Amino acid sequence: MAMVNEDASGMHRRGEEEPTSMDSETTEDSQPLISSFPTPQETARLNNLQRGARVRNLSQGTLDLKGLYLSHFLSTWNSRTYEFAAVVFTVEAFPNTLLPASISGIAQCITLIILSPLVGAWADHSASRLNSLKVTILSQRLAALAACLSWTLLLWSPSNSYPIGLKWAIFSVIVVLSCVSRLAAGGNVVVMERDWVPTLAPVVGESSLHILNATMRRIDLMCKVLAPGFVTLLPTVFGAINATAERSIFWSVIAIALMSLLSPWVELVSAQKVWHQNELLQAPKIMEREVAQNTQENTSATNLMQHLRHKFSGFMRFCQSVVFLPTISISLMYLSVLTFSSPMITFLLNAGFSLPVVTVARLSSSLLEVSATAVMPWGVKTIRNRPVKYWRRANEEEEVGFLEEYSLPSANLNIDKAEVERVGLWAVWWMTLSLIPAVYGVVGLAASEKPNPPGLPNLLFSLPMLFGVAFSRIGLWTYDLTYSQLQQTLPPPALRGEFTGIEQSFVSAAELLQWILTAIMSRPEKFNVLAFISWTAVLGAAACYAWFIRKRRGHLLHVKISNCCKN
Structure with missing residues (x-):
């Protein structure tokens, strides 16, 4: 899908000259180029598809994005809810110590550091946008559901009734499942915000990309604000009911598990509705032939060093890219306490x-x-x-x-x-x-x-x-x-x-x-x-x-x- 001709590439540079022949070479300040271009047939096919989708969108009215927003809301809401609830459950299962919470937080950070690039590369190489979104949603929900079931085992009995070894064994399973859930949530961000949103932007309207981004981020932040209050409210509600008052935290786990069980079907139906309305989302992705070739070689390679070299080359390509400095910038911001x-x-x-x-x-x-x-x-x-x-x-x-x-x-x-x-x-x-x-x-x-x-x-x-x-x-x-x-x-x-x-x-x-x-x-x-x-x-x-x-x-x-x- 990465393609451009010389005439189109200069259209956004208001009042500037057309690129010279030097632009196709590597200059002192520019970055090295990928060696293979998409074919003219691929470029023409995507441009015609985008033009046709825009014309149909204008004739039929504005593209309905409610399904996109609903799917994103449910995904973010479940992720934020479980993330905060896991802290509450950890305090309930391991009172008077911050060690389990620290272990879980560090494990999730290390998991994301090591595996996030692999998830991102998988999203790039997945031909169907809908299938990749389905995988991230189902993986996240199943991991959260399994973690909730493990929490029920840990919280059903009083804190001191389990042997300490069994207690930590169950918690270790929960940590692994939490890492999977967090990784799947990151994959959902890759697919939804970095692929679906920019693909939909050309057929939504003029200057629409930053509006779409702002709406998606507004959903994220509202979930961030409201999810902790919802989790805190659950034990209060169950504590007010006679049948559940003695085990309010346990029944809170059950409520979150039911959300993880029921919400993915609404998410998938909502996203699929948007996918059916837009031909650009349905179109298979077009990868640079060099990237595709590396992928095929990597899947058939048995040599670990070849695999590591390929991943290192992807990392170096990122470090040489124009987005490297902004990435360092946002990472330093998240270092702040x-x-x-x-x-x-x-x-x-x-x-x-x-x-x-x-x-x-x-x-x-x-x-x-x-x-x-x-x-x-x-x-x-x-x-x-x-x-x-x-x-x-x-x-x-x-x-x-x-x-x-x-x-x-x-x-x-x-x-x-x-x-x-x-x-x-x-x-x-x-x-x-x-x-x-x-x-x-x-x-x-x-x-x-x-x-x-x-x-x-x-x-x-x-x-x-x-x-x-x-x-x-x-x-x-x-x-x-x-x-x-x-x-x-x-x-x-x-x-x-x-x-x-x-x-x-x-x-x-x-x-x-x-x-x-x-x-x-x-x-x-x-x-x-x-x-x-x-x-x-x-x-x-x-x-x-x-x-x-x-x-x-x-x-x-x-x-x-x-x-x-x-x-």
Whole structure:
């Protein structure tokens, strides 16, 4: 599906010259090219298919995306629900210790680091988009269902009734199943957000890709906000019923297991309805012949070293790609502990904050995260409506690299590439600057005495920290949306899944490093050191993305040329 001719590849570069013959070679600043092009017949077939689908969509009305959104909501809701419920179940089964939760978290991070690229490559090489989505949905639900059944064994009996060896054996099975569920959830993101959404964008409407991304991310964030409350509500409801009051946690496991059993059928039917409505989704994927050849060789190879060399070459291709720097940037952002997660909440409670204050602060932060799904499309629209002239033309043909040479004709892909990249630059620096007062507040609170009774201690430090952390989330999720669109539009379609899998490995590595740093500096008085490390990592993320923009556009700031300078 990765294909383009010279005429189409330059259509999105407003006011720029046609590429010269140097663009087909490797220049000093460009990336090495993939050696084989799709055939002209493949290019013509896909272009005709896309043109016909767009015409039919306009004649029949807007493509109905309710099925897409419903399927994505149920998938995200079940994933978020089980993820938070597993923490509650672990505390119930292993009270007074954080060791089981730490083991599960580290195991899931390591699993994603090692296996996410393989899942992404599998998604790329799966000819049918519908079949690959079915596999990810069913794998995730079956793993969560089996894990819930294991939790019922562990929670049916009182905590001390099982031998310690049997108890840990059951928990080990749960950890393995949780890793499978998390990996399948990542595969669902690869298939749905990196393949289905950009494929549907050309037939939805003008400038539709960032709108689709914002809607999908809004669903993610709403599930993130509401799922913990739902899980917390379940034991309360079952505790109020006489028949289930003594085993409220056990019956909560049963309720989540029933959701995992029933929801996949609705997800599959909803997704299949969208798939039947769109010919582009039904069309088999077209891979670069070099990638397909490597796949065939790899499946028939018995030599482990050949397999490892092939995977290493895919990793090096990603490191040489134009999306490498944005990936490093978003990974560094997820290294930060300056968010309302368990390490910071523990610090706040030890610093003298009351639980209601922490709850309100976390809810406010979540609402600001959701607002980023409106900020990003607004930013793209605002920047597009305010064109600027540059001191010099950005030499984009030399800077873009090999990936864009294989993208679809951008006139058909409503991607607003320059505007999206500029919104990402503003977002990453918004987050960096917002966290400065947050670090100041953490340092001040760490040096202050804990008030008695708890409440909102030392307003001079508390307010800058709370507002800084909360408003930084707008920058994080606006950049997250920007990065998602870059991953959808810059890599060739045949490599989107592989690149997204490697991205998930980088992010999981950052999360694992956060776990390690938190374990090393676990005392609350050391949280100011973690805060400074976090801000330094975010500053590094901003620098990486600024370097990416400089390479892409030849500049960072857009300066209007005054009338006196035009002559």
